[in-house]
Amino acid sequence: AQKITQTQPGMFVQEKEAVTLDCTYDTSDQSYGLFWYKQPSSGEMIFLIYQGSYDEQNATEGRYSLNFQKARKSANLVISASQLGDSAMYFCAMEGDSWGKFQFGAGTQVVVTP
């Protein structure tokens, strides 16, 4: 069975600072994908970044980067230079070999303050 753990229920970060959101996972699959999504208060899920289990380099997308440590089974999201618009719920998710089965973590609420 797959499991995603996000241990930080919420955090405050000052504008322009970097923030790291923790995500650990557990799976017996050899091939899997790790995703991060942002969910603002409006409810839609916005895709941020993807890391494949066989990717050797950490994924980056603009201000988002994924710190992938396969041996430790962690996939932390780093948001650089936080903006007020980054205030939202952030979810880590994993898809393994089982087709279509996304497993989501409980999420981390981020509040960016001026």
Next chain:
Amino acid sequence: DGGITQSPKYLFRKEGQNVTLSCEQNLNHDAMYWYRQDPGQGLRLIYYSQIVNDFQKGDIAEGYSVSREKKESFPLTVTSAQKNPTAFYLCASSTYDRSGYTFGSGTRLTVV
């Protein structure tokens, strides 16, 4: 613009009534999914469909039913057998190789 449309955004129903949530996509995606989200929690997979006229149960299918008669449409029925139906429901779609995973804007269902 291509995307996923979920309607309505807010839905109220009396306890014991079945209710159907709509999900339509014009992305030409093969696969479609339904997720449920409870307050302060992540998403849980209810049902998914890889192809027309075929669908599979997810982790929490009890009390729900779906159909996939057209590629573009994947309606979800919340039946009276669902013991705690009040939640936020999200529909998603993807290509067959799971790329381009796209979510709709969700339907918030409240059962009173």
